[in-house]
Amino acid sequence: MANDLGEQGYALTGPLLNGEECAGLADLFDETERFRSTVDMARHRFGSGRYRYFTHDLPEPVRALREAFYPRLLPIARDWADRLGRPGSWPDRFDEWLDRCHRAGQTQSSQILLRYGPGDWNALHRDLFGDMIFPLQVVVGLDVPGADYTGGEFLMLEQRPRAQSRGTAIPLPQGHGLIFTTRDRPVRSTRGWSAAPMRHGVSTVRSGHRRTLGLVFHEA
Numbered sequence: 001m002a003n004d005l006g007e008q009g010y011a012l013t014g015p016l017l018n019g020e021e022c023a024g025l026a027d028l029f030d031e032t033e034r035f036r037s038t039v040d041m042a043r044h045r046f047g048s049g050r051y052r053y054f055t056h057d058l059p060e061p062v063r064a065l066r067e068a069f070y071p072r073l074l075p076i077a078r079d080w081a082d083r084l085g086r087p088g089s090w091p092d093r094f095d096e097w098l099d100r101c102h103r104a105g106q107t108q109s110s111q112i113l114l115r116y117g118p119g120d121w122n123a124l125h126r127d128l129f130g131d132m133i134f135p136l137q138v139v140v141g142l143d144v145p146g147a148d149y150t151g152g153e154f155l156m157l158e159q160r161p162r163a164q165s166r167g168t169a170i171p172l173p174q175g176h177g178l179i180f181t182t183r184d185r186p187v188r189s190t191r192g193w194s195a196a197p198m199r200h201g202v203s204t205v206r207s208g209h210r211r212t213l214g215l216v217f218h219e220a
Contacts, residue, residue: 001013001179002076005076005136005179005180005181005185006076006185006186008156008168008185009156009158009180009181009184009185009196009198010156010168010170010178010179010180010181011178011179011180012170012173012176012177012178012179013138013176013177013178013179014176015173015175015176016065016140016175016176016177017061017140017142017175018175019174019175021061021175022140022141022142022143022174022175023142024061025059025061025062025113025142025211025213026113026115026142026143026211028059028113029052029113029115029211034054034055034057034059035052035053035054035055035113036053036054036055036108036109037052037053038050038051038052038053039051039052039053041120041122041123045123046122046123046125047120047121047122047123047201047202048116048119048120048121049114049115049116049117049120049121049122049202049205050114050115051112051113051114051115051214052112052113052114053108053109053110053111053112053220054109054111054112054113055109056109058109058111062111062213062215065138065140065177065215066094066111066215066217067094069138069179069215069217070094070097070217071092071094073134073136073179073217074090074092076136077090077134077135077136078090080135080185080186081135083186083193084186084193084194084195085193090134094217097134097217097218098219100132101130101132101218101219102219104130104131104132105130106129106130106132106218106219106220107219108129108219108220109219109220110127110129110216110218110219110220111213111214111215111216112213112214112216113211113212113213113214114211114212114213114214115209115210115211116149116152116202116205116209116210116211117205117208117209118205118206118207118208119204119205120202120204120205120210121201121202121203121204121205122201122202123201124155124157124199124200124201125199125200125201126182126183126198126199126200127182127214127216128182128183129218129219129220130218130220132218132219133182133183133218134182134216134217134218135181135182135183135184136179136180136181136182136217137179137180137182137214137215137216137217138177138178138179138180138214138215139154139172139177139178139180139212139213139214139215140175140176140177140178140212140213140214140215141172141173141174141175141176141177141178141212142174142175142211142212142213143174143208143209143210143211144173144174145171145172145173145174145210146171148174148208148209148210149205149206149207149208149209149210150205150206150207150208151203151204151205151206151207152202152203152204152205152206152210153169153170153171153172153202153203154169154170154171154172154178154200154201154202155167155168155169155170155200155201155202155203156168156170156180156198156199156200157198157199157200157201158185158196158197158198159196159197159198160187160196161187161189161194161196169203172212177215180198180200181198182216183197183198184196184197184198185198
C-alpha cells in the first residue's frame with residue numbers, strides 16, 4: 001500500500017469493518033446529537049448531498065480506526081515530507097499531534113459521516129482546515145457498490161508537473177478503506193522531487209444511497 005500511495009496518491013485497504021459495523025455507523029447519521037454541524041453541499045455549491053462532522057465524543061469504531069491508522073501512516077508522511085523538503089515533525093503519539101492542532105487554534109472534530117442519494121455528487125476538493133495538516137487521510141465505504149447504490153465512484157484528480165491532469169475513478173467496497181493524499185504527493189522530476197497537487201471527490205450517484213466515513217488526522 002505504501003508503494004501504491006507513492007505511485008498513485010491512493011491505496012485501497014482490505015476489510016476494516018464488517019457489514020453490521022458499517023450499518024451501525026451509517027445509521028448514526030440521523031442521531032443529530034452526535035454531530036457538531038451539518039453541511040448541505042448544494043447550498044454551499046460543493047456538489048449535492050449532506051455530510052456531518054462528529055463531535056469529539058467519537059463512536060468507538062471511529063476512534064479506534066483513527067488511532068490505529070496514525071502510527072502506520074506516520075512513516076509515509078515523514079518520508080514524503082523529506083522528499084519535498086518540508087517539515088515532517090509529526091510526533092509519534094497521536095494525542096500529542098492533536099494537542100498541537102488544538103494549541104494552533106484547530107480545535108474542532110474533523111471526522112465526517114457522508115450521505116448521498118440519487119443525483120448527489122461531491123466536487124473535487126481538499127480537506128485543509130488550517131496550517132496544521134497531516135498529508136494522508138482515509139475514507140471507509142459503508143454500503144455495497146452495485147447493490148446498495150450505482151455510480152458514486154471515489155474520484156482522484158492529479159495535476160501532473162508540466163503535463164495534463166490525470167483522473168481516476170475508484171469503486172469503494174463496503175468496509176474497506178481508501179487511503180489518499182490530503183493535498184499532493186511527491187513525484188520525481190529532473191530536479192529531484194516535485195509536489196503533484198491532488199484533489200478528491202465523488203461521481204454522481206445514479207441510484208440508491210451511498211454512505212461513507214471520513215477519517216481526517218488533523219483537526220478543523
